[in-house]
Amino acid sequence: MKKRILLSTLFTLHNSPVRVEEEMEKMMMWDTDNRSVVQEFILEGFPAVQHLGKILFLVHLLAYLASIMGNTLIITITWADQRLHTPMYFFLSTFSFVECCFITTVIPKLLAIFLSGRQAISFAACFTQAFVFLSLESTVFFLMGVLSLDRYLAICRPLRYSSIMSPRVCSLLVTACFTLGFLFMVVPVVHLSQLSFCGPNVIPHFFCDFGPLAKLSCSDTRSVEMLFFNIAFLILFATLLVTIIAYSHIVVTIVRLPSAKERQKAFSTCSSHLIVLSLMYGSCLFIYVKPKQTSRVDFNRQAALVNTVLTPVLNPVIYTLRNKQVHQALRGALCRGK
Known part of the structure; x- marks a missing residue:
């Protein structure tokens, strides 16, 4: 459209060099002034299934309420029952709080x-x-790394566990998780927000994610995309490395236990954590750890649903159904209620 306006303007100038120069300057100024005209974005969602909107609304509303109630239950039981005042349940309750947010x-x-x-x-x-x-997503992964470290110390260094995982150390670890999560993400998001957005404003997603936003920018986003890719890779790789090292030592320790009952008890405390880790890392590696953030948008939306809807619903179920201490705490709370 701009090219047509420019050609029409040049045609009417009758080859006047002075007027051509003046009109070119006006066109350049007009283009510069309109490079940040986007004042709002439109979240597209899932247009292919919009005719099922009311059914999907009900399904996702129930999933959201179930996730909030399940995570709130974990937080409440952890703080109400003295038997759960341990480092592992402190980290789990913090994890549940972050999931709600x-x-x-x-x-x-x-x-x-x-x-x-x-x-x-x-x-x-x-x-x-x-x-x-x-x-918050970065904070969740740092908490997962801390939980892996906690399980390593509890199983592989049981005699030193209480002295190492003191309340002060646990609080410092949680504070560090929140701080790192926010510090790592502030630079790429602020950098992206300062770029020009002058064209389409429809985001092919159901929330404002980094990749779809980068695709809408009129500026060259290669540097900020690479920055985000490096940060996302660093977070996922670092926390995954901690988890792999911790659970390698845990497996070796469990295999060396003398009785099958002890091995089963030790493994049961880690199995829930491993299931949650598999769901989280699988979806996030698919979405974020690729240099080209603007590709596979449709698949990203589906993977993001797993990360933002399915996993938060399953986490409380996994941690409560597979945990005898939580079962005992729940039974105790029900008995006190009666």
């Missing part, structure tokens, strides 16, 4: 999309959502 940044907007179709979100709100979402 994590899904609350995304699911309400997804429910609105299913109910009413496309949803508008302001420029500032979109980047705020992206920053909070990515920061």
Whole structure:
């Protein structure tokens, strides 16, 4: 369109060099002034299944409520029962709190999309959502690494476990997880927000994620995409490396235990953690750890549903159904209630 306007303008100037120069300057100024015209974005959601909007709204609403209730139950039981005042359950309750915040940044907007179709979100709100979402997701992975370290010390260094995992150390580890999560994500998100957004404003996603936002920028995003890729790879690789090393030692220690009952008891304390880790790392490696953030958008939306809906629903179920101490705490709470 701009080319047509420019050609039409040049044709009417009758080969006047002075007027050509003046009009070119006007066109350049007009283009520069309009490079940041995007004031809001449109979240597209899932247009292919929008005709099932009310059914999907109900399904995801129930999943959201189940996740909030399950994680809240874990937090409440952990703080109410003295038997669960241990480092592992302190980390689990913190993990549940982060999960509640994590899904609350995304699911309400997804429910609105299913109910009413496309949803508008302001420029500032979109980047705020992206920053909070990515920061909390990073925090979750750091907490998973801390949980792996906690299980390693409990099983492989039981005599030193209480002295190492003191309440002060646990609090410092949780604080470090939150701090690192926010510090790692502030630079790429702020950098991306300062680029030009002058064209399409429809985000082919159900929330403001980094890759779809980078695709809409009129600027060269290669440097910020590579920065984000390196940070995402560092977070996932570092926490996964800690987990692999910790569980390698745990497996060796469990195999050396003399009785089958002891081996089964030791493994049962780690199996829930391993299932949750598999779900989280699988979806996030698929979404984020690739240099080209703008590819496979449709597949990313489906993988993001696993990360933001399915996994938060399954986590409380996995941690409660496979944990005898939580069962005892729940029975005790029900008895006190009666």
